[in-house]
Amino acid sequence: MSARRRSLPRWIEVGVIPIVNVAIAFLIAGLVVLLIGANPLEAVRILVYGAFGYPEAIGYTLYYATNFIFTGLAVALAFHAGLFNIGGEGQAYIGGLGVGLVLLAFDTTLPPPLLIPLAIIAAAAFGAAWAAVPACLQAYRGSHIVITTIMFNFIASALMVYLLVNVLIAPGSMSPETREFAAGGQLPFIHDLLASAGIEMASSPLNVAIFLAIGCCVLAWVFLWHTPWGFEFRATGYNAQAAAYAGIKLRRVTLLAMCLSGALAGLVGVNEIAGVHHRLILNFAAGYGFGGIAVALMGRNHPLGVILASLLFGALYQGGAELAFEIPAITKETVVVIQGLVILFCGALANLPRAPLASLLALVRRGRPALAGET
């Protein structure tokens, strides 16, 4: 017990423990692959090739990573304020609704330079609004944010089904989706941009939303570590009682943190709806909200960590699809298993390697002075 409590040197905390955690998660994923009768090393080879081996794959990897950056950053930002936003799934979904409504209403009337920013703002505003209700209920009525955000995921899903089946469905369409947006409402694909600059690139769903994602990471970093509000977030997350005594208004922090978090999650809608599908469809956000939790935990709630973890999960998504194609025994849900394992070992069981590492360190340190004493 005492060994576990004792603080470890910083390089172990930041450098060794996260890597050990991720390594355990992947080791167990390898065991699962072995258990279903496939060769884990072969699987890794196909996965890496499938994710980075050719230009089209890289495009897909980055496109998936874009979604993970948004949801991962959303979870990370709320974590800093001591809040667990488990509702990224619903906020992303509703964010997409915002994008869809704006583009459906104005795609033929407004010019793109006005239309696209408006769509982005709508995504953020809708996502923020969907997070604001649980935030208010937590701040003013004391209801547990985890439970209310879970409930809001289900409410969002039912709302979207209702809207798409009964209200927004394109006239004459058999499947529940809206009409396609006009060209002005579609974000440019990266391969189109490069082609107009004279560079050939294989076509992929990668679009300019990735720049928005990276911009959000920079802004989040500035916000968290270089503004008074960010300081308030981190102080509240570290010790809410002390923060309250220091004059920080906890309710405001809760509301602001959840709204910003919801806005970030809502931006998934920009990548998916304005960037790729060009129409509002069902379930475009499925899995990214929960994936964001894995990304935030793995990236240790730091924007740079979120980018790296998103790249890894983007690669897993894309490589996983390739893997399912090459080895029939493995399905793309293997990636879901890896996500679960990462959440387990980087999150809930993050303390697992602490005790062994502490004793190992003690062993090394005890050895050294003894040697010095002998000479």
Add this chain to the structure above:
Amino acid sequence: MEDWLTLAVLLLAATLRVATPLILCALGALFCERSGLIDIGLEGKMLAAAFAAAAAAAVTHSALAGLGAGLLTALALALLHGYACITHRGNQVVSGVAINILAAGLTIVFGMAWFKQGGQTPSLPPEARFMPIVWPGASAIRSVPIVGPLYANLISGHNLIVYAALLAAPLVHWIVMSTRFGLRLRAVGEAPLAVDAAGVSVSWLRYRALIICGLMTGIAGTYLSIAQNAAFSRDMTAGQGFIALAALIFGKWKPFPVFGACLMFGLFDAASIRLQGVRIGGLGEVPVQLIQVLPYVLTVVMLAGFIGGAVAPKAIGVPYEKEH
């Protein structure tokens, strides 16, 4: 009159069938949460148990073997939750999320690898399932007005697990409210320090609560795949674990109110299937989605304290650190 009665009986019978997994799951989670551990991994435990039960029943052609596999699987996941949250004092919500996602992935990965039917398990013959039990005299009495349909369609004709779920409510009430274990369980969720000071192990109490929770969610999952249905299909829990969690909160963490909440949410579900496409005079067609979200909306309203208010066990979510 007769038609109205038949409809009501059918609706109530359907309510019992859909409420069964909710009741088992929510009452299992009641132990867990009253001991001070948040359990949002109900969905995952139930899904994994459903898969294990169907897989074992498909291989062995025995419903009991299926039940055993379901129990063991959910128990293993519950113990994993305990290992992370009690032994390593990890974040309980994170652990629950991990269990849900792991179960969602593993059931499909193993299902595809073992049975190669797109994530489904082979369809089970009657002897590998828990089949409806027809009570003595049900067919003879069926034609008697009022009592007949009530006895034949509502009381008789369910499988063993449905009756077990109905018995679970008074049993759980007795355990939690009237036994020494129950008293300690409630105490450890409110003031673990006091329980520790009294010389009772906080960890062992919480592990026992998790074991009960694991077993009950295991039965709930087993019910889904080898009693209510004849096979496992991917994501077959479809949010029922979360509805059970909502029922637990809506019932304010008390056995009989939780039981009532499960029946109510079950009724919503049964009604939403019946009301599909039905026009109600003056209102037009009731959107099915509206009835489907009612459990979630009601729980949010309840949590916000607008109807009665729900107060969680005081120590919930806080890992206990034994002092020296």
